[in-house]
Amino acid sequence: MHYKEARKIKSLFLLLFLYKEMEPDKKLLIKLAHTKMPFGKYEGRFLIDLPEYYVVWYHNKGFPKGELGQQLALVYELKLNGLEELIRNIKKKYPKP
Numbered sequence: 606m607h608y609k610e611a612r613k614i615k616s617l618f619l620l621l622f623l624y625k626e627m628e629p630d631k632k633l634l635i636k637l638a639h640t641k642m643p644f645g646k647y648e649g650r651f652l653i654d655l656p657e658y659y660v661v662w663y664h665n666k667g668f669p670k671g672e673l674g675q676q677l678a679l680v681y682e683l684k685l686n687g688l689e690e691l692i693r694n695i696k697k698k699y700p701k702p
Contacts, residue, residue, distance in 0.1 A: 637676050638696035652680050653692040660684055 640652050647655050664681045668674035683689055 634692065634695055635699045637679060638692045638699070639701040640673075640676055643673065651696070652676055653683070653689050653696070655680065657684050 637652065642648055642650050642652060642655060647659060660677060660681045663669075663677055668677045668681075680692075683692060
């Protein structure tokens with residue numbers, strides 16, 4: 606198995622674990638699905654819908670401190686592993702918290 610495939614599987618299992626097993630983290634994913642970028646060029650766009658190059662730029666520059674930075678770091682990992690659709694499905698299935 607290649608490194609990228611193993612990393613994608615690991616990320617998927619982690620996301621599924623958080624989503625199915627731990628109520629506080631389930632709420633975290635629902636909140637992530639409904640959070641919009643609060644400032645900048647992409648203000649008002651859902652974090653999961655930010656262009657990949659923009660999230661990679663933040664990864665290289667350093668994510669903001671606090672909850673937004675944590676959410677952007679998770680978005681980075683999801684995009685890196687092609688798992689954005691999971692968050693989009695959560696957004697459709699669960700109402701905004």
